[in-house]
């Protein structure tokens with residue numbers, strides 16, 4: 001339907017934002033073969049070489065409050081994890097809030113960005129970056145330690161199209177369920193099932209704070225329920241988790 005395919009772009013998220021500001025429909029998809037200025041979370045860059053990965057953004061216009069944006073990230077993580085499992089057989093895990101991993105190394109990152117006015121969401125962009133056929137031998141040394149690819153998992157090249165198709169199907173199912181029923185239970189169940197965070201002792205960095213805690217559960221709205229060092233339960237909406 002509304003799928004745009006580009007050869008080379010700065011960042012599909014940036015293009016998606018521009019299109020959203022100009023009125024793009026809910027569900028518009030932007031895919032690129034290569035990103036020159038691929039962006040990651042926390043101001044990091046995202047290496048996006050030509051033809052070897054899925055660099056994609058989806059424009060969404062849900063009728064939600066800005067505080068609910070984190071729910072969209074959980075829906076996306078659930079959809080991508082399910083899709084990669086179905087399309088490739090790789091047993092991926094979800095590292096809360098938004099990394100898809102294989103054997104403790106990142107294979108996919110999700111960048112959720114929001115355009116809001118006053119207290120209402122105008123649009124949400126979900127950016128999905130998946131290392132599909134990247135040869136991990138070509139990663140820079142520091143990246144090798146923390147990142148992997150689908151190809152490294154399966155042992156051969158995999159069709160990016162099949163994975164994209166599966167992601168869009170899974171995403172549509174879970175997102176529409178949220179829009180129609182106002183809850184993300186299905187997505188949260190998937191995130192729990194594949195979580196590599198729950199039950200572990202974790203370190204959570206959020207802005208300038210660092211908490212050491214045990215990851216207990218995911219709440220119905222996608223926050224992480226933790227038991228901190230003084231034994232108190234609290235929830236966190238986002239952050240960098242390390243084990």
Ligand code: BTN
Nearest residue numbers: 011013039040041056109127129
């Ligand atoms: C992260 O883990 O830090 C998030 C990485 C998100 C990368 C994707 S690739 C498609 C989209 N466009 C971007 O510039 N970033 C996201």
